[in-house]
Amino acid sequence: MASTSKTILVMSDSHGDRAVVQELKDRYSGKVDAIFHNGDSELDSEDPIWEGIQVVEGNCDYYGNFPASLKVRMGDLTIAQTHGHLYRINYTWQNLDYWAQELDADICLYGHLHIPDATVRGKTLxxxxxxxxxxxxxxxxxxxxxxxxxxxxxxxxxxxxxxxxYSPLTKDFPR
Structure with a gap:
């Protein structure tokens, strides 16, 4: 069986900076399999910028009607996406971890903390x-x-x- 590869772009917490969302969308559209924004854009959910971007609501998103979380299927891959505040990510991993397990997620995307991190727990990145x-x-x-x-x-x-x-954060994790 042939090996398959998918690439996703993930951004978060742009806090009103529409230009960076547009720049990343323009730069990567057609070059990645999916684009995700993990909330706190502070942009309107009806803004045309969101076409082609998976986006969730953050605690600072007051304009429109973003979903609190998404479950995205890409072939046999399941991606869970949320901002993180509703799972109290500031205080505990447990709620986010349980939610990812419930969805049988291969990847769980979150934001809120403004701190970059990648780790595997169980089968989930x-x-x-x-x-x-x-x-x-x-x-x-x-x-x-x-x-x-x-x-x-x-x-x-x-x-x-x-x-x-930013090479100090580059990581490989076995699946």
Whole structure:
């Protein structure tokens, strides 16, 4: 059987910076299999920018009607997406982990913390791309993530707003 590969772009917490969402959409549309925004865009859900982007509501999204979470199927891959605040990600992993298990998610995307992270728990890759506008924590770069998924690997790369690889966070995880 031939090996298959998919690549997704993940951004979060753009906080009113429509230009960065548009720039990433323009740069990666047609080059990745899917684009995700994990909430706190502070843009209207009716904005045409969202065409072709999977987007969820964050705690600062007051304009329109974004879904609180999504379950996206890409072939045999299940991606769970949420902002994270409703699962109290500031305080515990347990709620987000349980939700991902309930959905049998291969990947669980979240934001809210503004801190980039990629880790595997059980069979699920948990990915927070950080914030493309307002980073927090020890890593002060404005980041987004690209994830390449093969039959046996998750390859995670983080990029700066200037589209430069932020190599200290590059990770490979077996599937």
């Amino acid at each position: 948990f990915l927070n791309p950080g914030s493309v506008s307002h980073p927090r924590g020890m890593i002060r770069e404005k980041l987004y993530a690209l994830v390449t998924i093969t039959d046996d690997l998750f390859h995670v790369e983080f990029y700066t707003r200037n589209h430069q690889l």
